[in-house]
Amino acid sequence: xxxxxxxTVTLAAAVGMTLVMAGCGGDDGAxxxxxxxxxxxxxxxxxxxxxxIKSYESSHPNINVKQDNIAKLADYTPKLxxxxxxxxxxxxxxxxxxGILIKLMAKPDQFVNLLDQGAGDLKGNFLDWKWQQxxxxxxxxxxGLGTDIGAQGMCYxxxxxxxxxxxxxxxxxxxxxxxxxxxxxxGKKFVAAGTGASxxxxxxxxxxxxxxxxGDETYFDRSNKLIADSNPGVxxxxxxxxxxxxxxxxxxxxxxxPAWNAGFKTGSFATIPCPAWMLGIIKDQAGPGNAxxxxxxxxxxxxxxxxxxxxxxxxxxxxxxxxxxxxxxLTSPQGQIxxxxxxxxxxxxxxxxDDPAVSGxxxxxxxxxxVGKIFGQSAKSLRPVYLGPDNQVVGDGIxxxxxxxxxxxxxxxxxxxxxxxxxxRAIDK
Numbered sequence: 001x002x003x004x005x006x007x008t009v010t011l012a013a014a015v016g017m018t019l020v021m022a023g024c025g026g027d028d029g030a031x032x033x034x035x036x037x038x039x040x041x042x043x044x045x046x047x048x049x050x051x052x053i054k055s056y057e058s059s060h061p062n063i064n065v066k067q068d069n070i071a072k073l074a075d076y077t078p079k080l081x082x083x084x085x086x087x088x089x090x091x092x093x094x095x096x097x098x099g100i101l102i103k104l105m106a107k108p109d110q111f112v113n114l115l116d117q118g119a120g121d122l123k124g125n126f127l128d129w130k131w132q133q134x135x136x137x138x139x140x141x142x143x144g145l146g147t148d149i150g151a152q153g154m155c156y157x158x159x160x161x162x163x164x165x166x167x168x169x170x171x172x173x174x175x176x177x178x179x180x181x182x183x184x185x186x187g188k189k190f191v192a193a194g195t196g197a198s199x200x201x202x203x204x205x206x207x208x209x210x211x212x213x214x215g216d217e218t219y220f221d222r223s224n225k226l227i228a229d230s231n232p233g234v235x236x237x238x239x240x241x242x243x244x245x246x247x248x249x250x251x252x253x254x255x256x257x258p259a260w261n262a263g264f265k266t267g268s269f270a271t272i273p274c275p276a277w278m279l280g281i282i283k284d285q286a287g288p289g290n291a292x293x294x295x296x297x298x299x300x301x302x303x304x305x306x307x308x309x310x311x312x313x314x315x316x317x318x319x320x321x322x323x324x325x326x327x328x329x330l331t332s333p334q335g336q337i338x339x340x341x342x343x344x345x346x347x348x349x350x351x352x353x354d355d356p357a358v359s360g361x362x363x364x365x366x367x368x369x370x371v372g373k374i375f376g377q378s379a380k381s382l383r384p385v386y387l388g389p390d391n392q393v394v395g396d397g398i399x400x401x402x403x404x405x406x407x408x409x410x411x412x413x414x415x416x417x418x419x420x421x422x423x424x425r426a427i428d429k
Contacts (some may be wrong), residue, residue, distance in 0.1 A: 027372035040091030044076035048342030092323035117324035144310030148345035155274035164193035198251035220388025304377035360375035
């Protein structure tokens, strides 16, 4: 979202994630001895802001920006809630993942109203549905500015596909799975070839991708009533994923675990559902020795959102005006283009999506895949899905149940019943 004038950012090679002690709140909004204002931005995963922050500091000599990053969303979310409840520790700008956005928006007074900071003029810089997600129902308060959207693809190992006697060309690979049934059939052929690798990494990622294509609601309806056990789309995603587990396609890994991280480098699985932001993770974990072995094809089924975030300014910030300007800078079309170049986070700004730097982008690490075109086509068919305030806790429970199925600890029907009972108990607390 534009800050009033264009800026140019030259990106160096992407750097690794900045890991900090998750429990530290630091001196939020501190002013240093030289009179500079220090703004603290809290993020999770990989936002690609390292070079952008340097650029901002260069053009704002009175500002220092400190980025505190926590690698796992599951670790970041409770910390964020703790900081907001305590009234300190959240810093000046915080990343809000879409899965918890609605829950946090139930207490909009915890955040600065960005409409009061001139953000209303930036509405055209976002996809309309992305803007609406962070706007209160009465339209009077804007909690956050959109960063990326989880446009989807399917990443795969060309060497393992060749070993299994499957095509390796991305167009031919995509033609194997116009649907998830096609993906299952391809997986069965891969397993039968005995490559020593699993077809995909974990059931949870596949389930999430299928689920987000099932309709405009998942676990909750728009009145925030739990419908996980009655929504046929949830059960359909579960059944299709369980069928893949039963066919022996899963590597039974847990996302973000050491074994999952190592699997990218060792080639222990051949495919992974791949929102745009996953490309940076794959590159970092697989390492330079696997450059060109990974490629990107279309995702089975139709495009849908999987992930995506916002930047907000906590009301506890001691420098709300300066923090809001930083958030505008980072989420501007140019900022989103820079983040895409750094970590492949696909923009939510129409201007950025259509910019040749995005639409014409190829990724050398992924065998020169035309990622701008692949994810751009997915983005244009995105159907935003409503996520209730307790979406994350319900989703985590279902993910744990799928893990129990993968590990043979529960039968599918037992696991489904447990997941639904756990969901009801969780929201009744």
